[in-house]
Amino acid sequence: MADVTRPTAPRLFLIDGYALIYRAFFALLQRPLSTSRGENTSIAWGIASFLKRLLNTHQxxxxxxxxxxxxxxxDELYPDYKATREKLTDDLQADFDQGLQRVLQLLAAYDIPVLSAPGFEADDVIGTMAARGVEAGYNVVVVSGDKDFQQLVRPGVWLLNPGRGGPASVDESWVGVENGSDRLGVPPERVIDYLAIVGDTSDNVPGVKGIGEKGAIELITQYGPLENILANVENITKKRPREALQQYADSARLSKQLVTIHCDVPVPFxxxxxxxxxxxxxxxxxxYLELEFTSLLKDVGGAVPVATSSGTGATSTAADVAPALPVPGRPAAPAVTLGxxxxxxxxxxxxxxxxxxxxxxTLLTRVREVPYIAIDTETVIEPGAPFDVDALRSRLVGLxxxxxxGEAYYLPFAHRRDDGSGNLALLAGDTGTGIVGRRINAGAPEPVNLPPFxxxxxxxxxxxxxxxxxTKIAQxxxxDLLVLRSSGVRVAGVGFDTMLASYVLDPGRRSHGLDLLALEQLGHTMTxxxxxxxxGKTQLPFDVAPVDTARDYSCEDVDITMRLRAKLEPMLAEHALLSLFQEIEVPLVSVLAEMEWEGIAIDLDWFASLKARFAAERGRVEQAIYAEAGEEFNINSNPKLRAILFEKLGLPVKKKTATGPSTDASVLQELAEEGHVLPTLLMEYREIFKLEGTYIDALPRLVHPRDRRLHTSYSQTVSATGRLSSHDPNLQNIPIRRELGRDIRRGFVPREGWRLLSADYSQIELRVLAHLSADPAFVSAFKAGGDIHRQTAAIIFGVPLEDVTSEMRARAKTINFATIYGQGAHALSRQLRITNAEAKAFIETYFERFAGVRGFLDQCVVDARARGYVETLFKRRRYIPELKERNFNIRAFGERVAQNAPIQGSAADLIKIAxxxxxxxxxxxxxxxxxLLQVHDELVFELPVEEADTLSALxxxxxxxxxxxxxxxxxxxxLGTDWVSAKA
Structure with missing residues (x-):
């Protein structure tokens, strides 16, 4: 299955509004949501929840x-167009119309523009805006579950099916150029031909009677567009499709006109x-108050009153426990001037x-007079850098x-004049070039810089x-440390980071960005x-900004950072989070900066050989798949895969999506566990395919030209548990259990003559659980030393240690980790391949032997319900609003988080301290x-051979x-000469 490359900023999201409104209305038609006054709020609730999810997730x-x-x-072209759609009763129509008005009120409050064009459908407006958006340099995302929009997918245009929440939740899914043919079996440019043949019952598009999806795909694959198919109709060997096309050719041509989205509608961009x-x-x-959407009030700083339950599930009667970082009603905006x-x-x-x-x-003298300063660097990215934001490939322009x-200074080092000769957007006076472009077009003065940094x-x-x-503070x-390190300076004295302060106060919030913090805490909208x-394409590099423009922009950043510190530090102290912040998170910043600066070497020759080996292995698995399926087919096509698995081979359907039986990883895993060979091969194929794209091909391209080493980036503010995350590239997801993953790790090597040292915490989360639960049997098992899973097995099964079999140990290991992650009997039964009843009995026996563990986990949930959060050993908080939800599945997820977060978070804190x-x-x-690296519970070091004993002991x-x-x-x-041998 092809991974979809997600669109990067700047992005234009176009929402197919009526489709979402109809879905929200009809999804709850039998049990509509309503207020205590009786107003049907199904549509309003659905759209409000959707907008919150979209804005928070994708920004x-x-x-x-x-x-x-x-x-x-x-309608003029074909009077029966959409004529089969069911008409609403008068009462339902009134509810629908009222819901539509509520949606318009929501959109007005969010300041989201509503677009339409007389004589055209929303599809045509979306198609036009998508085309113009791409022309203007935007990546366009069409938000809809309608298959018709697949015809718009191309470079620069994605389709996002938003999924849905609720008890029968469905995850959102992306369609891009990589998987554009998965759903229908034809590429995006042939979607209109496909629909012209198969028709569309929902819109009453007739199509060609007698030709179904499979037949349409075969015709398009062989002949291409509809016009070419009709031109070659006499050459079609199969009688049924040939005669159908001869009889319904006009219907096919009409259908193509009906399904073709127009991209030239007269609507302004x-x-x-x-x-x-x-x-x-x-x-x-x-x-929200009028609609009684109590659970949404916290998002807009509203007090949550004691709700009157309407029995609809749209409101919550329990008050939400606020995170330590409050989001008040927006403070009054401070006055600004424009010079x-x-x-x-x-x-x-x-x-x-x-x-x-x-x-x-003079400035440096002033610096010595104050208790601390705020700093911020301004940069330009090097040409050819693989990522838009990369401190190690950025050049310092100003500080x-x-x-x-209110008192800030700007130090320009590398500003330059740009008369627009190399920029067509500037020459044209394009307003898309922003403030800087307008200043340049108006005739900005020659920049004056300090001597080079x-x-x-x-x-x-x-x-x-x-x-x-x-003491320095920053956002x-x-x-900034890495940018300045690239300029020859090793910054010391970092004492506060507003982004980290926000994270420590509320690790689950969607953004810790300076602009959002400024708006929420200070009421100020930053530039x-x-x-x-x-x-997009008209964006100008920062170094052409007139110095006074750069000054006011950059000084605002440090000024706001300074003001936010005064707000955030007392909050940290009030909630007893200052120690965690000052002793763990802030000191870790310089540690991570040093690790990122050092990077790690990779053996490029080894990766070149892996590329050939992986291709050969993928070819071997492909042939095995074809042999098992009895035919060759497009393995990356979901429709083809569904036809093979569930129609031809008759495998049991485990789960369904909107387009048919699911073929996702969980389904293949379940089928493989039942002994089916093809799903096992498909999982192997997908793993190889993913490893090729993510590591084999990508990693050599990411080697830095400065030192020919790979430099990952670590983030402290992504995981709500406190775990570090790695990106660009992500080195934490390289599989280690299979030989293919180990082969990739073998390509990570030390500099010549040095060695790699791997240091990995053993069973850190289980040890944390033993400490937190204080269960005597669990604690004793660890103190006894040796293999903890054998020790656990001996206790569970009541046998001497020497009588523990390998199967007993495997079961003990599985349930040990199932305990940490809150897995129930069903999940355990699948892992151990036993019945649900056996798994349930096994869990009961486990908790009988380790009653203290059960008591600790139960108490975590009780405490979380009472306080709204759980804590780690080092007082890191994880807020769990899911415990207040009415939906059972969401609430159950919250309970699992309450049990796991103290364990996983404490382990995260421990490795940070280490x-x-x-x-x-x-x-x-x-x-x-x-x-050099931190991966889960492991640290990787590079060292001269002569320091091996010293470093190992240290x-x-x-x-x-x-x-x-x-x-x-x-x-x-x-210790080893590559990452794998160091783990041996």
Missing amino acids: PELLAWVHDSGATFR ESEKLTVGQPNTDALRAL ESGVPVLADARYVTVDTVEALA SIAVAP DSDACAPLRAMLEDPSV NAKY AYDTLVGK MINVRNAIDAEGLASRM VKREMEGAAVLNVPLLVEMG
């Missing part, structure tokens, strides 16, 4: 809601009006350009420093940045980067060894001593 830059406008040219802004929270609050720079500036602020050595000296709220004249500045006695400090330099302590110990002993000491628990922490270590 679109541009957005439009598209509606039909009444009769269209298709105005990016300014489509730009996503901030919703009118007062209007939303009033609407020559074109950037709005806070009225009480003074932003100064420092462009002489004398002014720099801003705030010394107090690495010059002798700037040595005092570099010394200040490296001085640990000068996303790691980025967006796209507003400054434009978007990383800090190991780094400090390496520095203290003056070793040349370096910490790492073991610091990792096992990261905390004192009532069970010992154990680290397993290995």
